[in-house]
Amino acid sequence: MAPVVKRFTIPIFIPMQGYPFACVFCNQRNITGQYDPPGDELIIDKIEDHLRSIPVTDTGVELGFFGGSFAGLSYQKQVHYLELVKLILKANKSLVFDFQPGLIM
Numbered sequence: 001m002a003p004v005v006k007r008f009t010i011p012i013f014i015p016m017q018g019y020p021f022a023c024v025f026c027n028q029r030n031i032t033g034q035y036d037p038p039g040d041e042l043i044i045d046k047i048e049d050h051l052r053s054i055p056v057t058d059t060g061v062e063l064g065f066f067g068g069s070f071a072g073l074s075y076q077k078q079v080h081y082l083e084l085v086k087l088i089l090k091a092n093k094s095l096v097f098d099f100q101p102g103l104i105m
Contacts, residue, residue, distance in 0.1 A: 007060045010050040012043055012081075014065055018072030032067070040084055047088060062094040 014037045016022065022030075038046070047063065054061060063085055070078065082089075089095060 005058055005060045006055070007062065008050070008054045009062050009064045010047055012038065012046065012063065012065050014038070014068040014070075014081075017068035018074075018077070019069040020072070034067075037068075043081075043084060047085065051088075060094070061088075063088055064095075 013032070013034060015032060015034045016027070017037050019026075051061070065081065070081075073081075085095070
């Protein structure tokens with residue numbers, strides 16, 4: 001029998017980035033108190049910290065951009081974030097995005 005793979009998600013919170021609306025139900029700035037997106041160094045540090053705490057065997061790791069709409073970010077910003085995390089993706093990790101379907105072009 002194949003081993004059970006445990007999934008771990010490393011969250012990268014990008015509050016309201018790429019999302020132009022701010023209703024009471026989804027305004028991540030008001031809900032979390034985080035107004036600015038994390039800088040590159042903080043993103044890398046967070047990923048490295050999480051990877052150190054995740055077992056190496058029988059695990060799946062995904063990196064998630066949450067709290068905004070990745071699809072709503074400018075193309076340049078999307079590429080910037082993907083370039084920043086490409087080493088993690090090369091290590092057979094997966095990527096998940098929080099997005100609003102109406103913002104996909």
